[in-house]
Amino acid sequence: MAGALAADPVAPLDFNLYMQGKFVYERNCIVCHGQRGDGNGEMSPTLKPKPRSFREGMFKFRTTPYGMLPTDDDLRRTITHGLSGTAMGAFSHLQSDEVEAVIAYVKSFSRRWRKPENYAPTMEFPAAPEWYKTAEAVKTHALEGKKLFATNCAACHGEKADGKGAAAVTLKDIWGLPAAPADLRQPHPRCGDGPEDLFRVLATGLSGTPMVSFEKVLSEEQRWDVIAYVLSIRLPSGPVL
Ligand code: HEC
Ligand code: HEC
Numbered sequence: 096m097a098g099a100l101a102a103d104p105v106a107p108l109d110f111n112l113y114m115q116g117k118f119v120y121e122r123n124c125i126v127c128h129g130q131r132g133d134g135n136g137e138m139s140p141t142l143k144p145k146p147r148s149f150r151e152g153m154f155k156f157r158t159t160p161y162g163m164l165p166t167d168d169d170l171r172r173t174i175t176h177g178l179s180g181t182a183m184g185a186f187s188h189l190q191s192d193e194v195e196a197v198i199a200y201v202k203s204f205s206r207r208w209r210k211p212e213n214y215a216p217t218m219e220f221p222a223a224p225e226w227y228k229t230a231e232a233v234k235t236h237a238l239e240g241k242k243l244f245a246t247n248c249a250a251c252h253g254e255k256a257d258g259k260g261a262a263a264v265t266l267k268d269i270w271g272l273p274a275a276p277a278d279l280r281q282p283h284p285r286c287g288d289g290p291e292d293l294f295r296v297l298a299t300g301l302s303g304t305p306m307v308s309f310e311k312v313l314s315e316e317q318r319w320d321v322i323a324y325v326l327s328i329r330l331p332s333g334p335v336l
Contacts, residue, residue, distance in 0.1 A: 108199070108203070109199065112195070112196050112199045113196075113199055113200060113203060115192070115193070115196035116196035116197045116198070116199045116200025116201075116203075117200050118196075119189065119193045119196055119197040119200070120197050120200045120201070123186060123189070123197070124136075124197065126138045127139060127142065127146035127182060127183075128146050128147065128148075128149065129146070129148075131150070131204070132148065132149040132150055132201070132203075132204030132205075133148045133149075133150050134146045134147055134148035134149075134270070135148075138182070142181075142182045144181055144272075144275075145270070145272060146182065146183070148270055149201050149204035149205055150204050150205055151205060151207070151269060151270070151303070152164065152204075152205030152206070152207030152208060152213065153207075153269060153302045153303035154169070154170070154173075154302055154303075155285075155301035155302060155303065155304060156169060156172070156173055156178070156285065156286060156301070157169045157299050157302065158217040158218060158220070158295065158299065159215045159216070159217055159218065159299065160215050160218060160299060160308070161299060161300040161302055161307060161308045162302050163213060163214065163215035163302075164207060164208065164213045164214055164215075166217060167195075167198055170198045170201065171194055171198065174186050174189070174194055174197065174198070175187055175189070175194060176287075178285040179283040179284065179285050180281065180283060180284075180285060181285065218298055218299060220291065220294060220295055220298065221294075221315065222291065223289075223290040223291055223294070223319065224319055227290055227319075227323070233323050233326070233327065234327065236319065236320045236323040236324075237320070237323040237324040237326070237327040238324075239317075239320040239323075239324075240317075240320035240321040240322065240323045240324030240325070240327075241324045243313065243317055243320060243321045243324070244256070244321055244324050244325070247309065247312065247313065247321070248260075248279075248321065250262045251263055251266065251276040251305065251306075252276045252277065252279055253276070255280070255328075256278070256279040256280050256325065256328055257278050257279075257280060258275060258276045258277055258278040258279070259276075260276060263275065263276050266304075266305045267305075268303050268304045268305070269303040269304075270303065274304045274305055274306075276306070277306075279325050279328075280328055280329055280330045281329070281330065282329055282330060282331065282332065290319070290322050290323075290326065293322045293325060293326075294318060294319070294322060297309045297310070297313070297318045297321070297322070298310050298318075
């Protein structure tokens with residue numbers, strides 16, 4: 096639902112939904128996200144990136160502005176599609192009522208969900224411009240995008256977009272963990288593969304990380320140019336590690 100609030104912050108917790116959510120969580124999520132929802136499940140020590148702690152109520156992949164709570168649809172997308180290239184798999188076998196219940200349970204870990212000021216309507220996302228349909232035009236725009244990338248992204252993501260920029264080693268997220276800039280050459284970023292998925296990241300930023308919104312820094316046209324550049328250097332089958 097475009098423009099809808101993430102949820103009603105003052106709605107009383109539905110006890111049956113919560114209990115069903117706990118059941119789903121204990122069978123599917125606890126090994127990584129932990130009993131207390133702090134991201135310290137049994138499997139956590141071996142994983143990079145670490146499973147999210149739900150206690151701070153901060154989520155990277157959203158349709159809401161930076162720092163705001165995600166919508167239920169945002170959480171549903173993460174849970175049913177997973178986050179490519181991480182241990183967060185796609186829970187496509189869960190029924191829709193199970194997903195709804197586990198979302199309610201995830202929310203119970205943080206007080207941020209109880210405060211109306213943490214909620215915001217979804218942002219507006221335009222469709223990719225027409226020129227994305229023509230390979231020649233994409234090439235021309237990618238040349239512009241390359242320059243914008245060098246000045247706005249390379250410090251963190253690296254000149255080659257391999258995630259190894261000069262600032263990369265110093266970056267931390269709010270969970271106190273090193274925040275590794277994404278290797279933008281990979282064919283399947285966590286946000287999704289298409290230009291619109293990348294556009295969403297540039298609009299919303301990834302909450303809790305140094306990847307902030309570029310909405311005020313780059314015009315819409317410039318953002319589409321940068322994205323054309325990123326798509327133009329994408330590797331066919333993932334980076335060589
Ligand atoms: C095998 C480990 C593993 C399991 C099992 C797992 N997750 Fe995750 N999950 C992760 C990792 C790792 C991340 C962090 C990925 C990142 O930061 O890029 C994550 C992130 C998340 C996020 C945060 C996404 C964001 O936008 O920040 C949500 C929500 C989530 N998981 C929900 C769930 C739910 C619900 C289940 C059970 C149905 C589940 N996870 C099961 C490993 C797991
Ligand atoms: C201050 C450092 C910094 C700058 C500048 C920066 N990024 Fe990022 N970016 C990051 C970090 C760190 C992450 C990964 C965050 C995480 O998951 O913890 C990231 C993640 C991303 C992702 C998400 C990839 C995925 O897996 O879904 C995209 C897309 C992205 N950046 C594009 C860009 C573009 C394009 C620019 C320039 C306009 C840019 N970034 C500028 C630090 C930065």
